[in-house]
Amino acid sequence: MTSAAAPTVPPASPAPASSAVTPAGSGAIRLRRRASALLVAASALGVVAFGWPLFASRSSAVDLAHSGDAPWIFVILVPLLLCVIMAELADGELDAKAVALLGVLAACGAALRLPSGGVAGFEPVFFLLVPAGRVLGRGFGFVLGALTLFVSALLTGGVGPWLPFQMFGAAWIGFFAGCLPALRGRAEVIMLAIYGAIAALAYGLVLNLWFWPFATGSGSSISFVPGAGLAENLRHFWAFHLTTSMGFDLPRAVFTALFLLVAGRPILGALRRVSRRAAFGAAVSFDAPTSPGATPEPGHEPAPALAPAAAHAPAPGARP
Secondary structure (H helix, E strand, C coil): CCCCCCCCCCCCCCCCCCCCCCCCCCCCCCCCHHHHHHHHHHHHHHHHHHHHHHHCCCCCCCCCCCCCCHHHHHHHHHHHHHHHHHHHHHHCCCCHHHHHHHHHHHHHHHHHHCCCCCHHHCCCCHHHHHHHHHHHCHHHHHHHHHHHHHHHHHHHCCCCCCHHHHHHHHHHHHHHHCCCCCCCCHHHHHHHHHHHHHHHHHHHHHHHHHHHHHHCCCCCCCCCCCCCCHHHHHHHHHHHHHHHCHHHHHHHHHHHHHHHHHHHHHHHHHHHHHHHHHCCCCCCCCCCCCCCCCCCCCCCCCCCCCCHHHHCCCCCCCCC
């Protein structure tokens, strides 16, 4: 009786090697359509929250101190951030590793903010936020900026009507850091330092807008005038910013640029190593379970099991 020939299994073709380095101009975690729409909605909310007093009429009873609308802005912003994370999870761009990295970086950013609290413009949190948005992408940078300011406010007792506006400002810094052009090496570090200085100045300018309408009283050249034209109020606001805030904003810009020049390259390298090892952009696939005695699919032949004697055989040179 002739035994049947064993079926031949064609050798598995090697998988194409993927590039281990993320392109400099794109984030390791891409932003899909649903998350992009949610980020647009969140940014539109921020623009309206900052700018609506400029369009209020003289006769309207507006709450210029934001004591009434700030809680509602916060209540809308936090679910939008959660929806961005959930949309990225559903689209496969975020996984447990990315969420864990988001929590770790937010905790590190909050810890960096503890020693200073922004006194005299010393704000070291931005020098971590900028490289994170650069390496991990625009959506990640947006959520990280907002989450970092929220966590630091909980730790320092800085919860108040200013918190949602601070969250928006930091979120935009992380977002636009992921939009910078593709550069590498020393040129990339210099670009991030210049961007960090500009972003720190813009952060102070935008944050002034939330409290300026009620902080200056009335009747001066830097006061908010309800019902006045947009150009007139913007001229008063610019005068207010130059006379009251440049002493804080310029040191913040200088410190951020210096921190990025000194520590930017090692932070970028560490974040890129984490991104490569976590393989955020790799597609996850699962092999179908095989029943005992089933013929393995080509390219998925299981390794032969060791015989009992071979499995427990002593190592060469070992004493019996």
